[in-house]
Structures are given as structure tokens and as C-alpha cells.
Amino acid sequence: MARAAGGILSELPGTALRVLRVGGTLFGYAVVFGPAVLGARLRRRRWAHAGERLSALLTSLGPSYIKIGQLLSTRRDLLPERVRAELGRLADATPAPRRARLEGVVRGAYQGRSWPFAEFGWTPMATGSIATVHRAVTLDGRKVAVKVRRPGIDRVMRRDFRLTALAMGGMQRLPRLRSMPFKVMHAQVGGAILHQLDFAAERSALGDLRTNLREFAWIRIPAPMPDLCTEDVLVMEYVEGLARTASESLSTDARKAAARRVMSAVYEMLFVDGLVHCDLHPGNLYIEGDGSLVILDAGFVIKLSEPVRASFADFFINMAMGNGPLCAEIIIESAASIAEGCDLGGFRAGLAELVTESTGARSSEFNLAKFAGRLFDLQRRFGLYPVPEFAFPLLSLLVVEGIVQSLDPELDFQAEAMPVLRRRNMPRASVGS
Template identity: 65%
Template sequence: MRVITTRVAGLPGLVLRCVRVGATASGFGLVFVGSAVAARLSRSTRGRGLHDGERWVRLLTRLGPSYIKIGQLLSTRRDLLPEEVTSALGRLTDAARPPSRRRIERAVRHAYAHRPWPFREFNWEPVACGSIATVHEAVTLDGRRVAVKVRRPGIDRVMHRDFTLTALAMRLLGRLPRLRRMPFALMHEQVGGAILQQLDFVAEAESLAALRRNLAEFDNLRIPAPLPELCTSETVVMEYIDDLMRFEPADLDADTRRCVVRAVLAAVYEMLFIDGLVHCDMHPGNLYVDRSAGLVVLDAGFVVRLPETVRRSFADFFINMAMGDGWMCAHIVIESAAQIAEDCDLEGFRAGLRTLVEQTSGSRSGDFDLARFAGHLFDLQRRFGLYPAPEFAFPLLSLLVIEGMIKNFDADVDFQAEAVPVLRRRNVPRGTASVLKG
């Protein structure tokens, strides 16, 4: 992963940002509390209190792009959050409020200030609008129809300030007695740095090209080809793919939904277990279906290169979890831990993880809850004093984002069984050779 140097946010701007975030969150917090009290008094919960999705959208929109990204990820978890909340949050994936045309045009003109203007036509009205960029249809001078992703003006300054604020929050969180040994600073550097990486449009163009190469054998998956000669640090220019449908189960019949779900899982597992280049943001704003029910991935901003050791360990853990081998899962976690406390109870951890794995092995998507499993695993690590490498957050995030969508499409798919064909094509993991020969 290319490292973006984080600029030290100026103190006045940082203080103003802190005051704005605090005031906005406090104000909406009071409104939520008042609404919840009113709902309790009227014995109604529909559209009130924490179930008011429209209010959540307004809160995250006012807080800014870093928080909108959180809302985008939460919108995929219809299995964990009320439908009225996730439906409202779903609009944040590609329908955020765009900047004015004047600001967009100024940003695009600035991006090409030192090279010839490459477009014959440019539609200044966005066809999609996310938290970090707007997307526009254009035609190049040689007649190619393209999509142009344009970074929001001033977004880098806001996100760097949010990064600094969350770093301070992580530092304070790490001082709590029960969390003192957790490597929050390192986790924030890795995960927060990956979120900032979305500002690097040169890296995104490279990620699009790399994903196309890695997934070229998937006939039912399309990724737009970038045009490197037209890309800049503020724009990504790629081929335009039209005639797309939203990634919604209501638009597909049952057989097509099953095929689509398995295609999504196959592509994600290929990234996780074979290539190590992982798309962590496959929400409905980035994932579409074409008229032949093929998958289309339109964005590569949040793509992370896993260290080889993490890729191998995660794959080993996943297949042993699928086989119900909790002892081997515990061995992998211990072996790959970034830090082990001096008073760590390894036997207690092994026993706890064996029980957890046995309870979840072979579950269908409707029964298996990755968020709950990850929470239990995190709690076991915290209680017994094992702390994982921060990079393990990325494969988990990739799966957490798609899990909610998949449950909505097909509750009968077996997450773990679908991974086995992909895992068979990698190096045989420790302790599984005899099984994979079968």
C-alpha cells in the first residue's frame, strides 16, 4: 500500500473542526434523546429515536466525509440495524449532496491546468456523488465515452483533520484500564491511513488496473479499465459502463440472486486468499449488476494490499474455522499475534476459541453472524491478552461489508463452504493436508 504522508493539521483549523464535530454530535444527541423519550411516552418507535434513519443521514452528512463513510458501511448491515435506518443510510453510497458546479469545474480545470484539455464533452452534473468524489460522464477528444471521478474540493484538508482527531480519541481510549494494553495507536495508523489512502487517485487508478488483472478469469465480473494517460492526482478517468442496475435483491429472481451471491463471494475470496489485494468497500454504491446479471465493480478507492503473512494466516484461520478445528484456529491466532501479554492465559484462550468455532462451523449465511463472531473473538483476545496485527482488520472489514448484503440476497448460502474451492488453490494450510486431498 502506498503511504500517504499525513499533514499536521494547523491548530486553529483543528480546534474549529473539533468544536464543529462536538457541537453537531451533541446537538443531534439531544434531539435523539428527546425523540426517544417522546416515542416511549407515545408507545411508538417507528421513525423515532435511534430508528430515525433520516436524522442519522443528516447527522453524518453534517459531520463530513469520514463519517459518511461509516454510514455507507453501516447501510449494508440490514441484518443488524433496523430497515428504516439502513434504507436511509443507503442513499449515502452515491447520492450525497454534490459541490456547486462552479467548485467542480474549478477542480477539474485545475487538475488539467498543466496539460491539454482532454475532453470534447463534459457533463458537469454528477451521475453519482459520494463522500469523497463526484462522478461525471464525458467524451474524450478521440471519441471515447468515459467516467471521470473528481475529488471533492477541500476534502483532503477535512479528512486529515478528522484523522488527527480520531488519533487523539484512540490515545484517550487506550488509557482506559480494561483497554490499556490494546495497540490502538498502531491500529489507527493502519486503518485510518487506509481510509486516507482514498484521497490518492493515482493509487486508485493503479488499483483498478491491478484488480482487472487479478480477476480477469471471472467471466461474470466487470471492472472499468482506467485510462492512465488521462488520470491525474485529482481525477480518475475510466471507461464508462452503462445500463446498470442497483445491487438490490428485489430486481432479481431467486436463481439469479443465488448466482450473484456466489459470484460475489468467489471474487472476494479470490482477493483475500489468492491475490492479497482486497477491496474493502463493496457496498451498493460501488457494486452493480448488468443486464446479463454480471457483477460490475465501479470503484477502487478503498483497496488494501495485505502483507503476505497476514494473507496466509487469515486463509489458514478461515479454512480451519470452516472445518470446525478450533484448536488450530487458536494456534494460528497465537502464532500471528502482534503482541502477547506476559500474563496471557493461552490455554484459556484455546478453550474459549474452540467453543466459539464449534458453535459456528458450517452455519448458513442466515445463521452465521460474522460481526458477532468477530466481536466474540475480539473479546477473547482482550480477556486473555492476545492482540492481533492491525492489518487483520482489512479482510474482516471486506467480509463484514458484503455479509449484510448477502444475507439479504440468499440466507441459505454457506459462507465457509463457498471459500473451500478457492482455498484449495493456494498453499495447503497447516494441519489440513489430509482433508484437502479428499
């Protein structure tokens, strides 16, 4: 362990940056488990420069942490507007690499084969933490969007992954945290972030999402062009007329339709297909004037295992039906580990109370982050530790929750799920039936 730590830390320029990276890592994992606490602290302190400082910190820590900021920027129910506005700029404010470096990556990707473009816009039309996106025209006249992986990003992200592994290992040594599955959690959540470097996997995910959601005529997802894709370059069809539409500029009917369509698409992914887009922030989810949707960037798409998909669907439908006892049984059966001497009766009673409070709540009343926080707190108190893979369904819902609330505060999250759940995944029999 010491030798590995020395090798990793020797790559970092100094103690200050090392501390920032470790602190940022802990903050990143806290996003899923405790964003409500962060929001409350910021509101109490009314820290005028919170957004700027947090944005600067996440930018300095690198691409994994910039994505955390993008997630937080959607949480209008948890963070002040001035903080969210600053974090929202992270999607657009990442500086693009110099043209020479970009050109080196793209031309290198097609080395040994014919150059496939009649035109190529070297100035990015979108700049992200992992890649830039360019408009181009192929030799046969097709307009395409070209996603180019940032030069050197693979080395940076893998170094950070090793550092977070050390941080998780250190937390696992703390007496009160020894039973927490931090290493497994890091492997799955951190591995999912590294997975975004794999353009072949993203190309496949784009195709699978198009197939899975093909019944929804109001969703557009660009088709990948496999013959033009390489390890460092992902080429897909160009979506014409793409522009971000503020919810305030939509008609009431369009807002309500868009809110329901967002939830329908997410629920189809979660409960039916198990292939889940976990990064539907406003930079990847576009809402058009008529309420139709455009979904982009399939880098952070996770395939849930069948047991997790089925358990999450079971939990959700029974939560919507107010069946707290069965929700508790599902959590107990799917737990990664249960502490010795765990008070299962106390856990069942606590979860039943939480489910009863949440059943039937509308968008303006139901706060998923607070619900998840209370659920995790119950699990921690009673020693039931969830399968880390459960973080992905929650993450996908957390990202879109703020968007949906801005479109239609009266939307009933749980009721909207029922048609999908009843059509494809009927719940097990209720306790006592």
C-alpha cells in the same frame, strides 16, 4: 501533546463540533468491533428517528464518517429497515460542489496541456463523500467516466485524521486499554481512509483488480486511462447500461448465482491475491439481471501483507473444517501482543467452542459481525491483541455479508471458500495429526 492538541482544536469552530467529531470517531472504530450491540439497542428502543439522526450526524462529521454509514446500511441482520434505509441514502445524498468549483478543479488539472474532452457533463451522475463522477466524451470519441476529487477535501480529511490520532492517544492512556495497539490501529485503518485521496493509487488498484480477476468472465471492472488521469482527476472507461438491480427483481437462479459470484470474487481477493476491495457496498457493487457483477471505485483497496494473507486464509479454512485448536494457535502466533500472564489455555478452549458452534453454518445462520465480536471479546478477555491489519479482511466480508444474505440466505459462506482455499492455500497440518 498539549501544543499539538491546541493547534488542532483551534481549527474547529466550537466545542460542540469538537465533541461531535470525537464522538463520531469512537463510533467509527466501534463499527468493526461492535455493530451487533448497536443493532440490539436500536431494536429495543424502537427509536423512530434513529436513521435520520444518525445519518445527519455522520454527514456533519464528514467523508470518513459517511463511509461508516454506508457500511452500516448493508447490515440488514443488525439494524432495523427504517435505519438502514436512511443510511443507504448517504451514498446518493451528499450534495455536489458548485459547478464553478468543480470546473476549477478539472480545468486546473489539465492546465498546461490540451483540453482532452469533446463533451463534459458538469452535472455529476454520482456524488460521493470524496469525489463526484461525471460522464464525458474524449476528443477521439471514447465515452469515459471522470472521477473528480472534491475541492478542499484533502485538508478536511487530514485534519480529521489528526483529531482521531488524539482520540486514540487518549484511549491508550486509560489503565484497562494501555496494552491495546490503538496507535498502530489508527495508523493502518485511518491511513487506509486517507489513502482514498490518492487517485494515482486508485488507478493502479483498478488495473491490478482487472488483472487479478480476469479469469472471471462475469465480472466487469472499468479500465483506467492513464494518459488522461491527473492528481485530482481519474478517467476510466464508461460502463454502459449500469443500473442498480434490486435482489427481489432477479430470478431465483440469478440471485443464487450472484451470491456465489460475490463470494468467489471476495475470496479470490482475500486468499489468493491479497489485494482486497473493502468497500463493496451497493454503490460500488452492481448486480445485473443475469447475475453478473460490475465492481467500481477502487479507492478503498488494501494490499495485505503476505503473513496476514496467509494467516487469515489458514484461520478461515480451519474454521470451516471445525479445527478450533489450530484456529487458536494461528491467532496466538499472529497476535500483535500478548498480555503478561495470559491464560492461553482458557483462550484455546473458548475459541474452540466458538469455532464448533460456527462450523457449517449457512448464510441465514452465520453472522460474521457476531462471530467477530465474540472473537474480539475472547482476545480482549485473555489479553491477545490482533494485528490491526486483520480488520481489513473482516471489513471486506462485513460489507458484502448483508448483500449476500439478501440474495441467498441458504448460501454456506464457509463451503464457498473451500475451492479457493484448497486450490491456492492448503492449510497447515491439523493439531495432533
